[in-house]
Amino acid sequence: MERIFIGVAWPYANGPMHLGHLAGVYLPADIFSRFHRLNGNKVLMVSGSDMHGTPITVTAQQQNKTPEEVALHYHQVHSDTLKKMGIEFDNYTNTHTPEHADVVRELLGVLEKKGHITSKVTKEPYDSKSKQFLPDRYVEGTCPLCQYESARGDQCDDCGRTLDAKDLIDPHSKFNPDTKLEFRETEHLFFKLSDFRDNLLAWVSKDKNHWRDNVGKFTHNWLEDGLIDRAITRDLDWGIEIDKEGYESKRIYVWFEAVMGYHSASRSWAKWKGEPDEWKKWWNDDNARHYYFLAKDNIPFHTIIWPAILMGCDLHLPYDVPASEYLLLDFSQFSKSRNHAVWAPDYLNTYDAEALRYVLSAMMPENKDSNFSWEEYVARINNELIGNLGNFLHRTISFAKKNFPKGMHADECSVPELRDKVSLSHSQITTTLSACKFKESLRTLMELSQAGNIAMNEIAPWKLFKEDKKACEAHLVSLLNMCRSLAIMMNPFLPKSSQKVWDYLGLEGTVEEAGWEAAMEGQTDFKPNQPLPLFKKLNLEEILEREMPNKEGELPNLKPEITPKDFKKMDIRIGTVVGIEDHPNADKLYLLDVDFGGPKRRIVTGLKEEYTDEELMGKQIAVIVNLAPAKFRGEVSEGMLLAAEDEHISMANVSILQPDKEVTDGSPVH
Ligand SMILES: [Zn+2]
Known part of the structure; x- marks a missing residue:
């Protein structure tokens, strides 16, 4: 048994959480804690809302409220979001409590002394x-x-x-x-x-x-x-x-006291439990391991400032600080001021929490930024969660229930390859989850479930049932054992669905009681219950209509706002086409030589269906000249010409942009 302390970064209580917070911080912490609890380790996981500081007072002033009203409101919003997402803390508190203030003054006193x-x-x-x-x-x-x-x-x-x-x-x-x-x-x-x-x-x-x-x-x-x-x-x-x-x-100052919340929350937890010294088992034991989950902007507070305070107070230092990169929305950062975000409370009012746990785990920004889009959300749920995992579990259990309503028995495993696959995946996932590699762990789990689908097709129990009922029964027991192992191994990611599968399999108690290692055991008997589909198939058009409606009078498919500074980064110049060749390896591409008043650039372009070379020769065109060079079928393009694309006509729908009157080659476009 190990003692694991999990500290999760404290969200400011001045606005709701968005999907990026969940994907980068709260979900990985919860998966990690569930994994360790399943392994029988003693986990203490704490966090809380950061109630103080100018983020709160500025918001209060803008909303004409007191800082306390704002902070208490969003503390409640955060608590509800975490609960609905199935993210379970031993103590989710806030920094506006007398207990926290006492601990902060106590630690300050130690440092002062x-x-x-x-x-x-x-x-x-x-x-x-x-x-x-x-x-x-x-x-x-x-x-x-x-x-x-x-x-x-x-x-x-x-x-x-x-x-x-x-x-x-x-x-x-x-x-x-x-x-x-x-x-x-x-x-x-x-x-x-x-x-x-x-x-x-x-x-x-x-x-x-x-x-x-x-x-x-x-x-x-x-x-x-x-x-x-x-x-x-x-x-x-x-x-x-x-x-x-x-x-x-x-x-x-809030940066100094909020991190102390990890310590004060542990002590309040022990106090409320009625065992006021219980926190010491995590904070005074050298063998306890402390993990902190946070996003990259919070790294210095957890690898420098908080450890310095801990050193000064003789408290336990972090073992690991698995900070995440950012989850982007349509390739740009979530932003409160631009309202470019999917807010967690809005999401949870309409959609399923477990489905989101799956999608965010699959696209978790562990080592680099990753991108959320509704298109990918729907694809991952329909094709992976339902098409792979849900499909294997549902069709196996419902076939067994329908054809062997009185139950099944097999003395030994009739498909040893399946058992070996489970055993290999189990050991891989144990290693990767221990190392906070959540995405890789989920991938291994999904590959195992895919192997289950393939085995189901090969065994074809619907045929075997007519030919050799006894063999069919034995093979089904093997497949159901695989479902049972999957139910355990999916538990850290999808706790509610995992328990549903457990119940559909007709197993006693809870997955948590069975424990992580039980995934390696097999059973000789099964008597499943009638399963219901685990997840709901989604319709992309409906979701896009709801989430990204084209507002009356607004441009359709409007891209996220950019600043004038962003625009100024683009260098657009006017140049004259002085040479044209056909691309040697592509029928639809031209190679243009464009003169910018002396310096020339070679540009690859796809205008062949719209313009003949006579039409293009000698024309003044607008070109982005500082775009990173790109290769098209072996030819490097040193810029991109600007053209309008008319989506309402089918033929010759591209028209190049030209200056209204002739200008000197090389003139910039603003
Ligand atoms: Zn700056």
Whole structure:
């Protein structure tokens, strides 16, 4: 038996979760915890809503509510979402509890006693009109690193770098943009992160081969750049108070206290359980392993800042921090401000949670960004979840029930190859799930189920039943044993469906009680119940109509909004076609030589059906000249010409774009 602590990143209570949060953070943590529980390990999994800080107060001001109203509302929304998704915590709490505040002040006291806390006077932005300091998100300005114009005082949303309000170009108050900002002196407490740099470097350099590449690299780079002491208090009236003279109008900075929630949530859990020391079994035992699940923007808080606090307080350090990359929606980042998202509460009001668990596990952004689209969602459910897994389980169990209503018996396994396949898959999935490789584990599971479908076709029990009933019965017992193993192995991913399969198979108790290793055992007798289809087949057109309707008066198939900066990245020039050849290996392609006032480019284009070479020769055309070169049947194209495509006529529907009057070759297009 092992002790596994699972800490899952704390979502801000200022808006609902989207599918990216579920795919990158909460679902992998839940799969991991279910796997360990099935193995008989003692798991403690905690998280909670992050209720403090400027993300909450800014939202409150925008919605004309108090920070507490906003935070409590979204805490409830998060709790409901997690529950509906079947993501089970031992304690899902929030940072706005007296227990959390006590633990934060206690840990702060420990760090202070050891000399890791200091106070400094710094100059911070001050709004003389509203007579208040403006902490991080209350200040906006231009990012000094990427020139993004709406960067916040804590971070640039465009390039992702953490910032300080002082770094911004033209900093101004978010809510009073016209008043001039002053920088006034104010005293704050600082955490001396620099005290821990050497120990952190030694820690991340030792036995971390199991860490994901991006996590290790990112952490090493941060540490090698050196660590600066960070302010742990803010001039703000929402958050955890500090017992210190002169700090009455200040609160603890959210980055410092939210991570402490892992510890306070463990202690509250033990207290509510009536065994107040129970948490120590995870936090004071050197053999306990601590895992933290989060998205990549949260890496430094879990591999540097939280470990530094833990070192300072003599608490257990993380064993693994399997941070995820991002799930994209139609190839661009989920964004609250652009409302480019599928919100989890909306999804759960209309669609099935288990189906989503399957799809998000199959496209989990483990080592690189992955993309969600409704097309892929429907395809994966219809073709994989139903077409493969659901199909094998349903047809096997219903055939058995129909033809052997009194039950089946076989003394030994009549299809040893199936048993061997189960055994191999079981050992592979055990290895990959232990290593937090969820996508690969699910793939192995689906391959096993596909092997079941193939075996079912080869055995063809519907024929065998007429020819040799005894052999048919024995083979069915083998196939039902495979269903039983699948029910166990699919449990971490699809807990509800797994239990349904278990019940349809006529098995006693729960999958959890049977345990992970039971997948390797076989039974001699089965008496299944009538199964119902496990998943509902989806209709793509209906879903697209609901999720992506063409609004009245709006352009159909409108692409996600881009910024003027995005547009400026494109270099479009006018050039004259001075040479035309047929593509040597493609009937429909031309090779054009285009003159841009001296420099020439070769462009591969597919205009052969619309334009003859005489029509094209000498024409001025518009070309994107900084597009990455692409090869078309062996010929490299150094640009792409612009043309309109008329979708309402079938023939000669492409028309190249030309300047209205002649311009000098090489002229840019804005
Ligand atoms: Zn930036």
